[in-house]
Amino acid sequence: MESKESAIIPAIEPYVEDSSRRNFLKQSSLLTAVALTPEIAVKAAGLHLHEEIAAVFEKMPLKMEVNGKSRMLSVEPRATLLDILREQLELTGTKKGCDHGQCGACTVHVDGRRVNSCLTLGVMMNGKKITTIEGLAHGDQLHPMQEAFIKHDGFQCGYCTPGQIMSAVACIREGHAGSEHEIREYMSGNICRCGAYPNIVNAIQEVKNGGQEV
Template identity: 65%
Template sequence: MIHNDEKELQLGNSRRSFLKRSAALTAVAVIPAAVDSAAKNRLDEKYAYQLEQIPVSMEINGVQKNLAVDPRTTLLDLLREELHMTGTKKGCDHGQCGACTVHVNGHRINSCLTLAVMQQGNKITTIEGLANGDELHPMQKAFIKCDGFQCGYCTPGQIMSAIGCVNEGHTKNEEEIREFMSGNLCRCGAYNGIANAIKEIAK
């Protein structure tokens, strides 16, 4: 006959044994999965470049470029990271600040919102493509004359968008200019100078 104390001791030992066995089995089941996952990630990283490159041909600042790009690469990242054209800035990376504005076939777009592979056969103009040698574009000169910038981080996107604004004919008055430039944010608040630069060119 087993006394109550002996029963409790046996039950306690049984519980501990069960928990130890469960923990061991869980570890055996989980560790290989973790190793397999880590190995798979390393393999993906190693071969992603070779497996996912897509040929794309486009004209950038008047120069034909024949490229092989990851289909997930944005036009902004292609310009900055692959082609080292860092004049185009990365601000919010969500199409909300306008710092990455470039021209595609003459129209202004946020380069962070379009994939590089979508630009097949297109003509891209960045801030680096505006000047003619040492001769600045008229809008660049107007920004300098009218104090259209302070820290300068948003300035390339502001200038690209300002040229688009003029080309689109949205310069009837300052209110219209501000409305059609509202997609470009300036943390320094140089909006008066920006509007004056656009009016200078619109004249």
């Protein structure tokens, strides 16, 4: 059986040049040592330890297509796709909710499939096509799902709405919008604290039944 180490290293290799691989391994060893340090010792080290940990991360190149545009970035290997989108590309439509993959507010499409961007490392997106809520509309022409959410009042505070819409589009593309029950099941990863679920279901059903391209 393939070990965890052998599974992880090949996934990282495309982003680490041969000349810096030794430094990368040294950094990994340092972080492992820190993780195993007793909590009391970590607290005693204070801010200095935090600064030293942050310093070991060297930025890495990242090339990906975001909303149809090629992007060349320099990112920390620990940076999530969510933080890269919001902080480096200023695409703040993708929301940071729980930051633990439990609310769905950060949902985006990667190569056409929905993912929680808060749980996705940015460096793993090299060569991928990313679509955010900003990339659904065509100029002033809203996406059919956006129009349906407005028509059916599928939002109240609006914070979860971008993630809800991205998941709703994916729900139809995946073929999981055949009934109200199925929609609720495959949209369950997106939480609406305002409780607009019936309206969200109605919006999805209208787009699905209307046969509009999503």
